[in-house]
Amino acid sequence: MLDARFFQEDSAELEKALQRRNADPALIQRLNELAKSRKHLIQRTETLKAQRNKASQEIAQLKAKAKSNPSVATEAERRISEMKEVGDQIKALDTELAQVEDQLSYESYRIPNIPHSSVPDGISSAANVEVRKWGSSPTFEFEPKDHIALGERLGVLDFERASKLSGARFALYFGAGAALERALIQFMLDLHTREHGYQEVIPPFLVNRDTMTGTGQLPKFEQDLFKTGVEERELFLVPTAEVPLTNIFSNEILEPGRLPVYFTAYSPCFRSEAGSYGKDTRGLIRQHQFQKVELVKFVEPEKSYDELEAMVKNAERVLQLLELPYRVMLLCSGDMGFGAAKTYDLEVWLPAQRAYREISSCSNCEDFQARRAKIRFRQEAQGKPRFAHTLNGSGLAAGRTFIAILENFQDKEGNIQIPKVLHRYLEGAPGFSRRGAELWILAKS
């Protein structure tokens, strides 16, 4: 959510910003009118309320005196009937005001965040800018297989049986596959907690409507979420651990010295994404459920862009230690997520696709989420509360990391070599074989 002042005053700036985000600039006109109407109604209703409060006190005094003086009692009755009129007016105005505020919040909750000045203009991923590249894509003396062929041959992935259980876009991991995914998660959590200063959290994976609204998934993207249960108890499955983590401090004012706070959490992520059918229909790339390790930061506004750079480095470190080639992309204004002011994507090299594919997305949301979720802090003990800046990033998506390992480290027979940093997690596990200093998942010959 944006500051209400934005669409009350300098709407030209906002209109420009919204065009950069592919949003409808006509919204601004409407918001402007609603904001004016709100202000007007507040002024009228508050004048009447002040009048009523004053009269209530006077009536109380009159009632106290009325016992000894009957004429005062008549006066009190007269004032009460007078105030009845005022009360009706207040009620009518308050009803109107509530409607205007409902509309105002309905509309303003649907406006995306404004891009930071360093974000390039553009309407699609074509306008994203490559910032840097790490590692070199491996050369193969054979045609590299994709992770589906590799995974099924090794017996570690099964999409057909998964669809029997849950339908399309779900996966079963077996044996060494399940162990590898789990090892990746543990490796990532260990790295972030031991070397990057994040505190590990296990959050709820089901959250309420307020929580989803706080981070920006609602009200606009309800169709992308899975929802549980019947109407009386509405809960949503988290599409990312960003949601519960960021909302940890909702409706709180953090004491001076508390910031920065770094959290990391593993969670399964559940995404309905009704609009995405037709893309990546096969394999692990796009699933209704996937595993991810998330990074979230709460920081002072002045530091949030430095913190974003640091967070990207934290995510990159995972890929570097796994020896997976990747590049860092700065997203253009039209390709960013709803709440982001600036986003870097990490894209890992997938040999079978001969393409870089997103494996992490790190964003500075500035005060967009903080404003919605009311996440504030005090700089000094006596200071005014300020909105914190929130950041989130994948560190990393485990499923896609799994794909990258299969595809990048395959040999001609479809065996998979395991990166060194994972050996300590997988040494001796069923399905893994030693070859000298190397560790492999071997295809049955």
Add this chain to the structure above:
RNA sequence: GGAGAGGUGGCUGAGUGGUCGAAAGCGCCGGUUUUGAAAACCGGUGAGGGGGUAACCCCUCCGUGAGUUCGAAUCUCACCCUCUCCGCCA
């Protein structure tokens, strides 16, 4: 799942229709005193919104939402949450 109790300011806790944004205590901040600290004493100490150049003024908020009333922390209804006991379970 069954039965009961309760949600008030940073914390403890009073308040059951009328100057109650809320007693008291603790905590915190400032001051007096002190060589310094503690103690003691004095004063201050929530958030959001509206108006004003400003000093400052006004409105709202006692779990959330609706209702009754001239007037609600206080009465009514619904919901959420917490605690205790029983049952069940990892």
